Amino acid sequence: MEKFKKVTSRPAPLNSANVDTDQIIPKQFLKRIERTGFGQFLFFDWRFNDDGSENQKFILNKANFKKSEILLARDNFGCGSSREHAPWALRDYGFKVIISSSFADILYNNCFKNCILPIVLDEEKLEYLFESTIKHDDYELVVNLNDESIVDNKNFNYNFNIDPFRKKFLLEGLDDIALTLEHEEKIIAYENANN
Amino acid sequence: MKPKTLFEKIWEKHVVHEEQGKPSLLYIDLHLVHEVTSPQAFEGLRENSRKVRRTDLTFATMDHNVPTIDRHNISDPISAQQIETLEKNCSEFNVELFNLASPYQGIVHVIGPEQGLTKPGSTIVCGDSHTSTHGAFGALAFGIGTSEVEHVLSTQCLWQEKPKTFEIKVQGKRPKGVTAKDIILSIIGKIGTAGATGHIVEYTGNTIKSLSMEQRMTICNMSIEGGARAGMISPDQITFDYLKDKPRIKNLKNFPSLIKEWQNLATEEGARFDKSISMDASEISPQVSWGTSPGMVSGIDSKVPNPKDIEDPVKRKSIEDALEYMGLKADTNIEDIKIDTVFIGSCTNSRIEDLIAASKVIKGNKVSSQVNAIVVPGSQIVKYQAEKLGLDRIFKEAGFDWRESGCSMCLAMNPDKLSPGERCASTSNRNFEGRQGKGGRTHLVSPTMAAAAAINGKFTDIRSFDIDLGDY
Numbered sequence: 274m275e276k277f278k279k280v281t282s283r284p285a286p287l288n289s290a291n292v293d294t295d296q297i298i299p300k301q302f303l304k305r306i307e308r309t310g311f312g313q314f315l316f317f318d319w320r321f322n323d324d325g326s327e328n329q330k331f332i333l334n335k336a337n338f339k340k341s342e343i344l345l346a347r348d349n350f351g352c353g354s355s356r357e358h359a360p361w362a363l364r365d366y367g368f369k370v371i372i373s374s375s376f377a378d379i380l381y382n383n384c385f386k387n388c389i390l391p392i393v394l395d396e397e398k399l400e401y402l403f404e405s406t407i408k409h410d411d412y413e414l415v416v417n418l419n420d421e422s423i424v425d426n427k428n429f430n431y432n433f434n435i436d437p438f439r440k441k442f443l444l445e446g447l448d449d450i451a452l453t454l455e456h457e458e459k460i461i462a463y464e465n466a467n468n
Numbered sequence: 469m470k471p472k473t474l475f476e477k478i479w480e481k482h483v484v485h486e487e488q489g490k491p492s493l494l495y496i497d498l499h500l501v502h503e504v505t506s507p508q509a510f511e512g513l514r515e516n517s518r519k520v521r522r523t524d525l526t527f528a529t530m531d532h533n534v535p536t537i538d539r540h541n542i543s544d545p546i547s548a549q550q551i552e553t554l555e556k557n558c559s560e561f562n563v564e565l566f567n568l569a570s571p572y573q574g575i576v577h578v579i580g581p582e583q584g585l586t587k588p589g590s591t592i593v594c595g596d597s598h599t600s601t602h603g604a605f606g607a608l609a610f611g612i613g614t615s616e617v618e619h620v621l622s623t624q625c626l627w628q629e630k631p632k633t634f635e636i637k638v639q640g641k642r643p644k645g646v647t648a649k650d651i652i653l654s655i656i657g658k659i660g661t662a663g664a665t666g667h668i669v670e671y672t673g674n675t676i677k678s679l680s681m682e683q684r685m686t687i688c689n690m691s692i693e694g695g696a697r698a699g700m701i702s703p704d705q706i707t708f709d710y711l712k713d714k715p716r717i718k719n720l721k722n723f724p725s726l727i728k729e730w731q732n733l734a735t736e737e738g739a740r741f742d743k744s745i746s747m748d749a750s751e752i753s754p755q756v757s758w759g760t761s762p763g764m765v766s767g768i769d770s771k772v773p774n775p776k777d778i779e780d781p782v783k784r785k786s787i788e789d790a791l792e793y794m795g796l797k798a799d800t801n802i803e804d805i806k807i808d809t810v811f812i813g814s815c816t817n818s819r820i821e822d823l824i825a826a827s828k829v830i831k832g833n834k835v836s837s838q839v840n841a842i843v844v845p846g847s848q849i850v851k852y853q854a855e856k857l858g859l860d861r862i863f864k865e866a867g868f869d870w871r872e873s874g875c876s877m878c879l880a881m882n883p884d885k886l887s888p889g890e891r892c893a894s895t896s897n898r899n900f901e902g903r904q905g906k907g908g909r910t911h912l913v914s915p916t917m918a919a920a921a922a923i924n925g926k927f928t929d930i931r932s933f934d935i936d937l938g939d940y
Contacts, residue, residue, distance in 0.1 A: 290786050291661055291761045295900040300881045304533065304546040306507035306553050308614075318902050347782060349662040352695065352761075353900060354879075355597040356505065357613035375662055378697050379597060379611055386615035436629070438490045449615075450518070453623045456485045456493060460625060463484045463495050 275388045276446035280369045280416045285333055285341035286403045292346060293353035294380065298362040311358055312365030343414055345402055346373040351380025360387040370416045372423070374399050385439050388446070390418055392433050401429065418444060471736035474702045475633050475668050478608040478733070482591050484625055491627040497590035499620050500576045501528035501563065503554040504881070505595030509618035510557040520561045521624045527585060528558050529566040531575045532881045536844050536871035539568050547882065561621075574847020574873045577601040577815040581685065582849055584714025588703040588730040593620055598815045598897065599698075600691040604684035605711070606703030606733050608668070611692065631697045632742040634667035638675040640750040645930040647825070647940060648683035649817060649895070649914035651675070652690040653755035655747065657765040664696035667743065670735060671701050675749040680939065681710040682819045689816045690897050693762040702734035754930050756802050757899045757912040759790035764899070766802055768917070768929045774798035793901050794909050795889065802927050805911070809892040810841035810868075810922040811904070812915050814878035817895035818846030820853045822915040825940040827859045829919035829933060835867035836925030842869040842884065844876040868922070880905045893921040916940070 302314040319331045327334045333341070344363070350373040351359060360383045363371070371384065372392045384391045394402070405427060406412045413426045418440060423431045442449065453460075485493040499522075506528070513519065520526055533547040542548040551568070558565040566573045572583060577598050580586045586602045592609035593599060595617040602609035612626065620626055636655060656663070669691050676687070684701050691699025708727050711717050720726065753767035764787070766772070772791065775798060778784040791798060796805070812818070812826055823845065835841045843863050845851040851873055854860055860870045877884040878896035880903070886892055888907025895918050899910040913921065916937060920928040 288785075289789065290782050293761075293898075293900045295879075295898070295903050299902055299906070300879050303504050303881065304544075304550050306511070306550060308508045308511075318906055349665070349695065352661055353597065353898060355595055355599075355611035355613055357508075357595075357615060360613075375665060377662070377695060378665055379613060383613035383615070386613060436491075449627065450516070450619050450622050453493065453619065453625055453627070456625075457623075459485050459493075460495070460623065464624075467495070 274446040274448065277369070277388055277390060277418055277443035279418070280342050281413060282342035283337065283412050284343040284345045284372065284402060284406045284414050285338035286345045286406050287332055288347065288403065290347040291349045291352055294351060294356050294359045295353055297351065297359040298356065303356060303358050308361055309365065311362035312367065315362040315366040337410065340367070342367055343370040343372065343416065344368045345399065345406065346371060348374050350376050352377040355379045357383045357386070360384050360389055364389050372399065372402065385442060388443065390416065390443060392416070392423070394433065398431060405429070471739040473633055473735045473739045473741065474606055474670060474700055474733055475608060478589055478591065479630065481589070491629045493625050494591060494628050496593050496620050496624055496626055497525060497587070498580070498585055498592040499526045500580055500592070500594035500599070501526060501617070502532060502576050502594070502596060503530040503550045504532045505614050506557065506617055507550065507553045508614050509621055510561060512618040513561070513621060518622045520563060520621045523562045523564070525624065526563045526621065527566070528554060528563050529573055529576050529579060530554055530568065532875045532879065534568065534872070534874035535882050536874050536876050536884055539872050543883070571848050571852070574849065575815045575818065575875055577689065578819060578846035578850065581605065581681070582714065582847060584711055584717035587711070588707060589733050593626065597692045598689050600696065601685050601689040601815055603688040603691065603698050603700035604681060605707055606700060606730070608698060608700065610698040632667045634664050634669045634696070635741040635744040636669055636671050637673040637744065637746040638671065638749050639673040639746065640675060640748045642675060642749045643752070643931070645754050645916065645937070646749070646752050647914040647916060648679055648686040650752055650755045651749060652687045653757065653762070653765045653912060654752045656690065656694045656763050657755070658747065659694050659745070661693060661761050661763040662695040664691065664694045667696055669694070669696045669699045670741070671699060672735070673746065676701060677704065680821060681706060682821045685819070686816055690762070693897060703730050704734065754914065754917050756917065756927050757910070758794065758796060758802065759787065760793050760899055760901050761786070761790070762897065762899060762912060764790055765912070768802050768927060770802060772796050772798055772800045772802065803929065804926065806891070806926045807839060807893045807911070807921050808890045809886060810839055810918050811844070811877040811892055811894040811896065812842070812918050813844030813846065813876050814896035815846065815875070816897045817915050818844060818850065820850050821940060822895065823850065823854050823859050824857070825937055826915040826919040827862045828935050828937060829916050829930070830866045830868070830923070831862050833866055833923045835922045838925045839922055841867060841922045842871055842877070844871045844884070845873050847873045877904050879903060893918045893927065
């Protein structure tokens, strides 16, 4: 897997709670048998009008946020199905960091397998980021996983917490199957004891 | 010794490797596979010259894309490709497949228990969030992403952080017409869609213990809609009686000793949960969802909420957005909402008891002329059982379509979908925007409430029907 690097970007504010995986990537795009090319379908029903044109009201279609690599989201982001097509679409579109007050478990877990860093922030701090990125055209966040920091170009500086095991995976881009197979003797012993 | 929960016992028995401060490596006893979340996992195995480690613990079926009218002629070429890909992968990697020609094909969470693959005390995963269904048997069962599908195929293990535990105790007598579906919808309405995030829920209490296995599956199935990693119920005599004649269990020579083992799984008196709530079943009324998230539910005897009454701005906006999408006005009586479509099916409510109960409501009535109604049995076995009982005739005479098994309109990956603005009373599990088709409007209900809505063309209180639904 790709290694996670420092991200500098103006964050895109997606102001909805309970954004579910059916919104992130609608089911008609789950039929592909590849892992790639899902970015074009991200938030499809929100991004595009019925005639295929871009929905100019949708936040990711606003010129200021088109190239954002950081997504701000509300409570329970990514609830719903286990489809890894959701993080595939988010990453392929260009998002490397998602900041929310809470995530659904499976999506949270799936992000780490796809070089996306999900960060949980309390509502007050999240609100500050939402307001700042809407208010200031020059607004920018720097997310550094190495020192677990989020810093903006105003006066916000916060250290987030992340599980050290997951951090190592992202930073080193590890293949977790290879890592697991380092414990193969224990797996065999378990199988022998339980057959 | 400290009393333990069901979850703790299963967890401890399956740890292959653990280190302080790191996730544990858990052994997986059963891996179920379907066509949508597996192709990239098999591709990953091929790219790295890896094999399926335990073909004897891995089973596959196709359910999400399957047409329910002519299942052998799949008109969508991409769906057909996904189904063919599963056939090819199972044959190449030597995985047992219940394919479209099999009399045992069906929704993966219906056929696991039906075949007796689902066992108490086991760890079960599938690339599907409704894997929580299998927790009804006292198993630790949860959905995983495709990278983890590949990981389990290759190693039969999974890295897991130990979740917290959450007891939801339901006590008291269920009023007539209040089903397992109404209990779980009402639980989600109470705790919210993120209420159990990071937790494994165990459902306890005399109401839960009185439920049949199929009803318990309905409850555990929707644990994920409350945000839970998994849902489970301690196994008991009802569990063992259900399992004893299932194909993959009945010939096991060690069945008596297995039962003894399973009897020791139940959560012990005095065991501690990280969090507990209790509910009174006698206060629950038949539920109808009115919004675009499964926590947005009300009793049939109440109204669509008014966003003006909500103080929290994020919640208020969610309700405003939901009502706009659903085309509903605040303060509308639920019983005044007219519907266009009825869908009886999905891994939540497509088993034989669901179809029997719905058919009792339907018998002797006609589907409203304004309504299109379909029944999609959960598996070919359920379909066969229902036809043996003559339920297909009852549904067809009333004006329902009687279909082949599959996930169908629950997520509309096959041709069964809603048109924009179409309003559906659905026995499925998710009412997200576009879930049943772009612009479609989903109301989650029980099978008997769906049947009543089909007849009257609008939501109707099932308690006003003079029929005997037995213990359903």
